[in-house]
Amino acid sequence: MNYRHIYHAGNFADVLKHAVLVNVIRYFERKEAAFRVLDTHAGIGQYDLSRGEAEKTGEWRDGIGRLLDADLPEKVAPLLRSYLDCVRVLNPEIGPDGGIKSYPGSPRLARMLLRKQDRLSLMELHPADYETLHAAFDGDYQVRATHLDGWLALAGHLPPKERRGIVLVDPPFEEPGEFDRLADGLAKAHRRFATGTYLLWYPIKKGAPVAAFHQKLKELAIPKMLCAELVVRSERDTEGLAGSGLVIVNPPYTLAGELDILLPYLKTCLAQDRFARAGSFWIAGETAHEKEDGR
Ligand code: SAM
Numbered sequence: 001m002n003y004r005h006i007y008h009a010g011n012f013a014d015v016l017k018h019a020v021l022v023n024v025i026r027y028f029e030r031k032e033a034a035f036r037v038l039d040t041h042a043g044i045g046q047y048d049l050s051r052g053e054a055e056k057t058g059e060w061r062d063g064i065g066r067l068l069d070a071d072l073p074e075k076v077a078p079l080l081r082s083y084l085d086c087v088r089v090l091n092p093e094i095g096p097d098g099g100i101k102s103y104p105g106s107p108r109l110a111r112m113l114l115r116k117q118d119r120l121s122l123m124e125l126h127p128a129d130y131e132t133l134h135a136a137f138d139g140d141y142q143v144r145a146t147h148l149d150g151w152l153a154l155a156g157h158l159p160p161k162e163r164r165g166i167v168l169v170d171p172p173f174e175e176p177g178e179f180d181r182l183a184d185g186l187a188k189a190h191r192r193f194a195t196g197t198y199l200l201w202y203p204i205k206k207g208a209p210v211a212a213f214h215q216k217l218k219e220l221a222i223p224k225m226l227c228a229e230l231v232v233r234s235e236r237d238t239e240g241l242a243g244s245g246l247v248i249v250n251p252p253y254t255l256a257g258e259l260d261i262l263l264p265y266l267k268t269c270l271a272q273d274r275f276a277r278a279g280s281f282w283i284a285g286e287t288a289h290e291k292e293d294g295r
Contacts, residue, residue: 002174003174004126005047005105005129006047006048006051007056010054010100011059011060011063011064012063012243013201013203014060014064014103015270016244017106017201017244018106018109019083020199021106021110021166022086022113023082023255023258024166024197024248025037025110025166026113027255032117033117034118035118035166036120036164037110037119037121037165038121038123038154038157038158038160039107039120039123039170040169041124041169041170041171042105042150043106043107043124043129043133044105045104045107045108045132046103046105046107047104047105049103060103062232062270067269067270068087070269075261076262079258079261079262086104086109086113087100087104090103090108107143111143119143119144120143121143121153123146123148123149124145124147125147130147133145134147151181154167154189155185155189155192158192158193159192164195165197166197167196167197168198168199169199173202179208179213180216183213183216186198186217186222186247186249187220196249196250197248197249199246199247199248200248200249201244201245203243203244204235204243204245205242206238206239206242218283222284223285224249224250224282225247225248225282226247226256226280226281226282226285227248228245228246228279229244229277229278229280230243230244230266230267231276231278232270232271233271233272233276260280264278266278
């Protein structure tokens with residue numbers, strides 16, 4: 001296990017994933033009934049951007065850094081408010097240069113939004129990262145961090161006893177076959193908890209089998225699957241991450257409309273070359289509509 005999220009925390013892919021996660025959690029809070037967030041590949045929870053690893057790549061500067069510097073259009077601002085508020089709360093001394101010291105990973109973001117009736121279950125397999133994660137939430141009765149293979153948790157921990165849940169599956173994609181594991185994992189999880197809202201993250205880069213992954217998802221016959229993609233630079237010329245996608249199973253009914261506003265803006269704000277593109281489409285359900293901006 002070589003992957004460490006500290007090198008990438010707050011980058012353009014985190015921005016898309018975390019902005020959507022926050023809006024989904026906010027939607028769940030419209031009802032009083034308790035819900036659970038299950039984060040199967042949790043990371044360490046919160047990232048110190050002044051550490052050497054984050055400094056070395058500086059990826060956050062072209063992600064959350066750009067967003068914090070931006071003047072958000074009126075229609076976009078409400079869709080990013082809760083997310084950016086969380087980042088600002090962790091950085092009370094945010095400088096005029098927009099420099100921040102700390103970035104919330106998905107566990108910290110979820111925790112900042114939970115109400116007292118809600119719960120958060122975190123899985124992390126890397127021993128050192130698990131220790132950090134566990135220490136970050138030690139003594140917090142609403143959060144349970146477990147040193148466990150997230151793929152096992154995905155099936156084993158479902159359905160949650162609250163019967164309302166958001167499941168984030170955010171693997172590092174450092175092993176071959178991760179796209180298939182993601183689709184197979186969803187199939188198993190959905191059999192146990194068909195009403196859950198799932199967020200599946202995947203990379204977009206040269207050679208990534210994204211079309212085959214979408215096709216495999218279609219064959220699962222899960223009724224509602226929305227997909228959001230944001231690519232910030234040409235996939236052809238770079239070996240690294242060019243963009244990322246999120247499949248949202250059972251999305252809030254508001255999400256497709258929100259993505260229509262959010263994605264074009266994120267594309268403009270986070271583009272690194274003229275091949276940047278962003279769009280959302282239904283993999284299943286809602287008459288397979290497609291919206292794409294700037295291909
Ligand atoms: N979800 C986090 C966030 O948004 O802040 C980032 C997670 S990072 C992309 C993926 C994490 O999964 C890494 O911390 C890695 O150590 C962990 N990991 C890798 N394989 C795992 C497995 N089989 N089960 C649980 N965690 C795993």
